[in-house]
Amino acid sequence: MSITLSDARIVTPDGVHDGWLTIEDGRITHVGQGAAPRAGHSLGGRYVVPGFVDIHNHGGAGGSFPEGEPETARDAIALHQRHGTTTMMASLVSGAIDDLSRAAAALAELCEDGLLAGIHFEGPYISKDRCGAHDPQALRDPSPAEFAGLVKAGRGHVRMLTIAPELPGALDTIREAVASGVIAALGHSDATFEQTLAGIDAGASVATHLYNALPPLGHRAPGPIAALLEDERVTVELINDGVHVHPAMIRLAYEVAGPGRTALITDAMVATGLPDGVYMLGTMAANVANGEVRLIEGGSIAGSTLTMDVAFRRAVREVGLTLPEAVQVTSATPARALGLGDRLGTVAAGLLADLVILDDELNVAGVMRRGAWITEP
Incomplete structure (x- = not known):
């Protein structure tokens, strides 16, 4: 036809x-x-x-990818598809290894059906000092052998791991991930500039939601943001919802990294597309008010209710990108980061x-x- x-x-x-x-x-x-x-x-x-390509998404429409329930996950996928996301990753959050394995095995079914482009483990190998909305009790030091088990549970569909490079065992786990065909992403980290470079040298190639859950830029101790921005091997994720990052800082990152290394993401969670209220993120309760998500205990930002079409419009109207530039950062660059640039x-x-x-x-x-x-x- x-x-x-x-x-x-x-x-x-x-x-x-x-x-x-x-x-x-x-x-x-x-x-x-x-x-x-x-x-x-x-x-x-x-x-x-x-079609938009979202490489960091936890769910929506009442479906939470970390729960590992295929039917509600399909609701989340359908919501984001209606908003123009035709390729998306299912992002999990830190949890017990058995729970992560179970969720990965369940979501692998949707990858095999062609509905998801892969599975992203955001943790549990992240910094307790920068854990954001992750349950600190679920965090652990990285283990290459343990991560190999998670990859096996995902039946070849694990595509990304977010890890803090300063943790014991992190560099070996990054090498294990890359050798397994998994993208290593640096984030939720308290690393120094030098520790971040070591993670990149070990094979990391993505910055998980740049600026968020990282120490701020410093003129004497630049930290991870500077290392991730200036290294041409790294694609930087940015949550362009007006809550996580000011448009001026989106522009700054874009000016440094350029269209070929900038990928807008949603970091969407279960309440995306639903009314304001209280929602559970695993064991953590979060309040959604005017579309902004924060943990009830501690007030940390806990994902977003963003969809990629809104991120696209904001890129043009608030950040000042041209239409071709907005297309690059919402489609072409994230597709390339996933190794799909020759297909979509x-x-x-x-x-x-x-x-x-x-x-x-x-x-x-x-x-x-x-x-x-x-x-x-």
Whole structure:
């Protein structure tokens, strides 16, 4: 079956073009400028951008990936798909090893169904001093052998591990992760500049939600933020919800890391898409007020209720990125970080037909995944 989308403003890495595209068997086959060669589905001048890629997401719509319940996880996936996220990771939080193994095994089913791009262990190998909304009782020193067991539980679908590089055993665990094909991400860490570089040298290639759960920049002791920002081997995650990071600091990170190393994420949690109220994050209770999530005990920020379409709009309106730049940081760069840049993340012939249709206000008007409409414009 062939689909032609015409009368579109197609956002590509080199600009915004009036044109058309055709889709066959779930892939983009042609992208052209001007009038379409044959009648198709007119988009009435709306924008076409690639599907968003969220590499750090804990759930939504009442579904929590850390709970490891496939049915409620499907609700979370469906919510984020409706908001334009066509590729997403399921992020877990620190917990007992047996619980993490069980959740990974359950979520592997959704990876095998093609609904998730992989599983992300955010902990338990993180700093107690920078644990944020993680249960400090669940934290532990890294163990390469123990992590190998978690990878086995995930049946080949574990894609990322967040780890604090200063902990005993961390560097060996980073090496074990990378050797297993797992992305090592540095975060929830109290590391020095030098300890952070050691983690990068061991193979870490992502910064987990830069700025958050890290010591602030210092002019004599620069700490992990400076090391992660300036090292060209690292992709930096940023939560662009206006709560976690001020737009000026998003701009600063973007100016240093550039579009090729900046990835916007949601860090969304179970209450995303639901009314304000009290929700459980594992054993931790959190209050959601005006979309902002904080632990009831201690007041720490506890994830977000962000969706990627909102992050995209904020990138343009609040941060000041151009449309091609916003596409880069919400699609192409996170896709590349996952090793999927040759399959998705750009509107180009030969890639998967994962597309988001946006109106003039950059609101989602339609979502296509693998050539099939999730929401038809």
